[in-house]
Amino acid sequence: MTDKRAEERYCLGIESSADDFSVGISTFNGKILANVIDAYVPAEGGIHPREAARHHADVASKVLGAAVEESGVKPPKLSVIAFSQGPGLGPCLRTGATVARALASYLKIPLVGINHCVAHIEIGKLETGTKNPLTLYVSGGNTMVVAFDAGRYRVFGETLDIALGNCLDVFAREAGLHQKPGLPFGALVEKLAQSGKQLIKLPYTVKGMDVSLSGLLTAVVALFRKGEYSLEDVCFSLQETAFSMVTEVTERALAHTGRDEVLLTGGVAANKRLQSMIRSVAREHNARFDVVPTRFAIDNGAMIAWTGVLAYTHGTVTAIEKSQVRLRWRLEEVEIPWLQ
C-alpha cells in the first residue's frame, strides 16, 4: 500500500457479463469519475452470447479510451483493475476478463475479480447512502431479494425460473415490439402499460418468498396471440401481475428481516410503476425507500470499479491464473470482508 490519499488512488472496472460493455473509474473514497456504457442491441431476437462478445471486443478500446478521457486519469495512475468475473454469459464475461488481464499485466498492477450481483448492491448503497438495506435486484438475468447477514449477502427470495426483465423482454419481442438504443423493451412495455385500463386475470405464483414467472409469460403470450385485448391492456396486466408478485415477496422478506431500508436496483428498477409499488410497502413497514439512478442500476463499469476498491482495500486480489470467469457464481458464495 502506498501512502497516497484515497482520492488520489483509482480503480478501473470492466463490466461485460451480458449485453453491455462498460468501463468505470472510481477513486478509493467512492467518487465515480467515469462510467461509459456501450450497449449491444441485436437487430432481431435476444442476446446471442457470441455476437454480444464480438460487439464487446469491437468497442472495448473505444470505451476504455472514453472512460480514461472522461475521468482525466492517465492509465499509469491506476492502482488496480477490477472486472466482472460472473455470473453471466460465458463469451461476454471472457471478453471483459481478457481486457482486464491485459491491462493489469501491462500496467503491472493487481487484478480483482468481482461478483456482478455484489457490485449491483454496493453501487446502490454508495449512490443512495443506504447502510444495511433489504435489496430487490431485478434485471434481465436476475430477480432476487437480498440482505447482508454474518459475512455474506443472503438470498431470501428469488425467481424459481426466469428473471423479471427476461419475462418483460421476451413478451415484448413476441408482441413484435422493437427496442432501440436508449429505449429498451422494458421501457416500451412500461409506456404501453400506462394507457392500459383493463386488468386481465393472469397466473399469480408466489411460493414462500420466491416467485415463478414462466407460467405468467406463457399465459401472457397466449393472451396476446388471441387478439381479444389491446396490447396496452395486455402490457398493463402483465406489469401489474408480475410486479405485484415481486412486491409481495419483497414485503415478506421485509417483515421477516425487519430491515429499515429498502433498495431497488437492476435494469427493471427504472420502471416507475415498480418503484411506486416497492415504495408503498417500504412506507407500510416504516422503512426508507431508495432507487438506484438508472445509469448505475443497469449493468455498468462504475459498480465494478467501486466494488473493486472495497475488495482490494480489504485484501482481495485475484491472481491471473485464478481469474477464469465463473458463469454461475452465486451471490451467497462471496465473502464480504468490508461489512461487519
Added chain:
Amino acid sequence: MKQPVLMKKGAEANLYLADWNGRKVVLKKRLPKEYRPKLMDEQIRAYRTIHEPQLMHEAKKAGVPTPIIFLVDHKNTTIIMEYIEGKQVKQLLNEISKNQRQSLCFRIGELIGRLHEYGIVHGDLTTSNLIQRSEGKIFFLDFGLGDKTKELEARGVDLHLMKRALQSTHYKFADECFESAIEGYSTILKSETSENVLDKIREIERRGRYVAERKERE
C-alpha cells in the same frame, strides 16, 4: 370482545391478540394492499382467507397440529383462531443443543411427511411458521400459500423452500437441520416416494440460477 391488541404486523396480514368468548384467540386480518390493483387484491385476499382454514382443517386430519379455527369472516377477510402459547422454531433452533436440534428437525420432517402424504403442501415452510408448545407439540401455521396436491413437483418445491429458508436464516446449521428433516420425512412416505421427492429437489436446484451442482458440470 375486548379491544384486540396488535401482536404482529406481517407481510400479508396483521395478527391481533384478543379475548373472544373467554378464549384467547388470534385474529388474522388480511388488509388491503395499496400496491396492487383493487380487483386483484380482493381476489387474492378472499381466496387465501377461505383457503387457509380449509387447509388447516385438512392438516389436522393428516395428524399435523394446527390452531383451531373458530370463525371465518370472509367479508372482512379475517380468521379467528386459537392462540398457540409456545416458542417459534426460528428462536428455538438457536437455543438448543445439536442433539435437540436434530430430534426437533426430525419431528418437523415427519410432520411435513404426513402433510404431503395426505395431499397437502404448506407453501411457506419457514421456521417462523412453526411453533412448539410447552408440552412439545409442534404446530404448523400460515397455510395461506398452501395447496391440496399430491404432485411431485409441488412437494419438491415445498421442501426446497424450506431448505432455502434454513440457509438464509439458520446458515450455521442449515445443512444438518435439513438432513434431519429429510430423515424424518422419509420415515413417513414410502421409500420410493420419498426418493422421488429427493430427486425432484435436486432437479429443482439444478433448474435454479447459478447453483453449485450445475456449476460442477460445466
